[in-house]
Amino acid sequence: MQLTVPDFVGFVGVALVVGTYFLSQMGRMDVRKPLYPGLNGIGAILILYSLSNTFNAASFVIEVFWLVISAAGLIRALLLKSR
Structure with missing residues (x-):
């Protein structure tokens, strides 16, 4: 198996999502702070990019949901931070 650039990018995305x-x-990362949904969103984007190389419909759907939920969480965290 030879890794492509999209594969490598996808693995970085997986590391971000799983790591966060x-x-x-x-208990080492506060999910209410912007860093958590921000890193999750970046991870989802990187995984979506990797799917451009080897498409999988189920993975695509879950990553789109992951990205939307992360965006909502990031907006919420930023709004709470500004208060």
Whole structure:
């Protein structure tokens, strides 16, 4: 198996999504702060990019939802921060 650039980018995205989730579960990252949804959103974008190389419909759908939810969480975190 030869890794392509989109594969590598996708693995970075997976590392961001899984890493932030792990840190939140260990109490090391506050999910109410903008960093958590921001990193999750970036991770979803990177995974979506990787799907441009090897498309998978189910993965595409979940990453679109992940991106939308992360965007909503980021907006909420930024609004709460500005108060």
